[in-house]
Amino acid sequence: MPWYFYIALKQLFPTGRRFHFFTAISTAGVMLGVALLIIVQSVMNGFGHEIRSRIVDTNAHIRVEGGSILRDWEAVRAEIASDPAVKIASPYAHGVVMAQKDNIPAFPLIRSIELEPELEAIPVERYLRSGHMDLLDDDSVFLSSGLAFTLGARPGSVIEVYSPLMLERLKREELLLPRELEVVGIFESGWQQVDDNTMLVTLRLMQDLYGLQNGVHGIAVRLHPGHDADTVARRLNDRLPMPYLARSWMDTNQDFLFILQLEKHVLFFLMLFIVVVAAFSITSSLLITVVRKTREIGLFGALGGRPREIAACFCFQGFLLGLAGTGLGVVLALTVLHFRNDIVSTFAQITQSEEALRRFYQFVDLPVYFEVRDFVVIVGSAVLISTFAGLIPAWRASRLKPTEAFRSE
């Protein structure tokens, strides 16, 4: 080991002595900064991951549409299903209707689903709060929790539904009778866009309401785990004839996903300043060391140490402090994240905010998702900044002439 690394190690971790106070403070600064960064990024990832999984669950991985009603969709579905990455390809029809119960109107989105869960790309069963898939037929409906609340409906209620096709009939002065549907289930996906204003019906009922005959609006595709939706969508587009277009959930939600990513990056940038502040404490601590050890620095020069080696000694100390602080920060972050739900629960109890958390954030259990890339970036940044923090003391030490150092007593 080069002598300057050896001295750096000995100065930071002296044999038979305690860790130096300034060193401990500097390390603690980096530790807190790194811990905070990892905690915030992991929780942000957790929220992002939850949101992404809700988007996929409510929109499927890929949607194939043709700009209008698909008449020959069965052949297209067979073509899509032949791709090895595709798990389920289910036809759907969707649109807007007017729903009414006891003179309370609403204009929800309506979407068809397959009755057999293994044939449906959207896992509706997972989000049913009441009711069961078996109860859904051509005269019944599942309402989202928000829509049920708006209409004052609950399982067993009957709602009236008016479709755009009925407007056509109205123009022809035909008798307009709404379709009466029984509410047989309430679902809640956790994805507000869906939960506020959606109703689910059978494909046959949807075809009837929209006058599609045997046609559908598109095919929802669910992939086997581990496949990239963008890649599969591109592959499908190469195989499907015009005017069919496959779009991944990332493509259709790209603005929202960009905002999520941007938010995470901005938070990372802001939090990084905590590490920068900690790095100043490393600089200050090492500057104090340079002043305290002026005679020793002179001695190293007198014994044949080159200025750049003396500089490396202090730079290496910055690096080691950064490394130690970062390591401890990672351990602290993992510990805090491990006990996060206990911490949130205690916080909620103290502030009596458990109900508010459940209502507004739809969680009491804090979601966390670890991304290796985040760890690499955080650890790398913290160690790099700490090493840079050692540069000023290193420069000071390297400029110190042994003759001046010996006279500094």
Next chain:
Amino acid sequence: MSEPVLRARGIRKTYRSGDKRIEVLRGVDLALRPGENISIRGASGSGKTTLIHLLAGLDSCEEGDLLWEGRPVRPGKGGLARRRTTFLGMVFQAFYLVPELNALENVLLPARIAGVNIREATERARGLLDRVGLEERVTHLPTQLSGGEMQRVAIARALMNHPRVILADEPTGNLDEVTGGVMMDLLLSVCAEAGTALVLVTHNRPHAERMERRLELHLGLLNDTAFAPPAGPPSGGETETGEPDQSG
């Protein structure tokens, strides 16, 4: 007569203090033969430490030449630091031991800086600590050693890389008289055993008188009975040792 291992010719050194120029050394000449030991005495502020620093190549002078084993020394130039590791050993009044290192690690420090094999160097360092009577103290930190013991460690450290010359700047200055005497015995004997030349800067007349050659730095000039130039120092015809001044 063998070639000088260290030679200084016409060394001049001036310090500035505001507008004032203080000429500390006014043309010092010195030649040190291999294995020779000399003392340099002088009043406080006479420039003894400045001279030691110049001889060690730690500082540069305005005029004059410094040669180590016949090769010129240019402070600040690349390669000098590494030459110093094997040419010079230094002993200081304040010992300058690294507080984080134990006695053995302090003695090994010059070897680490020189980049020699540490396993072999450790054997030598243990041998040197044995030689200076600290075989029981190898793992002790400087704070656990007495002043005399610390200076013994510093002497062992100075000898670590088989230097040709040891420059000792007031090595007994922080020690009591008895310990200082013992330290001088040790320094002289280990240098004699190793064939290392010794330059001793001291206030202490009895210690200075034990050297083969006794010099005095006075008004920026070094009175050397054998090699000093006839610069005409105004110090009278005798050195403080009472010997005739043969510099002129």
